[in-house]
Amino acid sequence: MSRLTTFSSPFLLGFDDIERVLDRVSKAANDGYPPYNIERLSADPGRGDVLRITLAVAGFTRDQLEITLEESQLVIRGRQSEDDSGRQFLHRGIAARQFQRTFVLAEGIEIKTAELKDGLLSIDLVRPEPERIVRKIDITARD
Template identity: 80%
Template sequence: MSRMTAFSSPLLLGFDEIERVLDRVSKATSDGYPPYNIERLPPEDGHGEVLRITLAVAGFRREDLDVVVEERQLLIRGRQSDDDKGRQFLHRGIAARQFQRAFVLAEGIDILGAELKDGLLSIDLARPEPEKIVRRIDIAARD
């Protein structure tokens, strides 16, 4: 039995990749940690639109963080080591925890760089300006 989706219309040709991306996004669960912002920055150095993802990663060192692009997904992972073996806590409200945050990237998005400053990890992305292409299709005459 075939599955009917919004992309099953005969007028939407070649959108099966978008459907797969939407499935991947809907399956990604997140507990809201770490919190993040996404902002639009002014264009720079010949790039089109520039986006910045900023995650609040207080307590993580640069060595604890990993930023990779895998199959058009930006994956940000954090893993803190538990170096508190010699310490005795009367109250422990700051836990060493792990996280993974994933963002699906559109075709052509470039990663400009990442920076960790004051407990905030910022990752800059650029979306190139799309080329406007108009192409005339010749109609062949057949008799």
């Protein structure tokens, strides 16, 4: 028995990948660390929307953070090591953590900048205005 979904409509052709992306995103959305914001900044004239992703990464240095673009996914990883050489904790409430946060980007979105300041990692993205393309398709007659 096949599963019926929103993208099963015969009028939506070639959207199989979107369904897989939505499944992947819904599974990753349950992880709440690190907390993040996504905001729309004022648009650059003629360039489209500017989006900013801000992650709270207090305790991470620039060398412990990695940002990669893997196909259409923006992947942010943080790795801290448990280097306790010579340290004796009376209470340990701050654990060295690792994380991976993934954002699926629409086609055409460009990464503009990434900045780490005061424990906040900000990544600016530009979503260009799409070109409106109208193309006429010739019809051939066969007898």
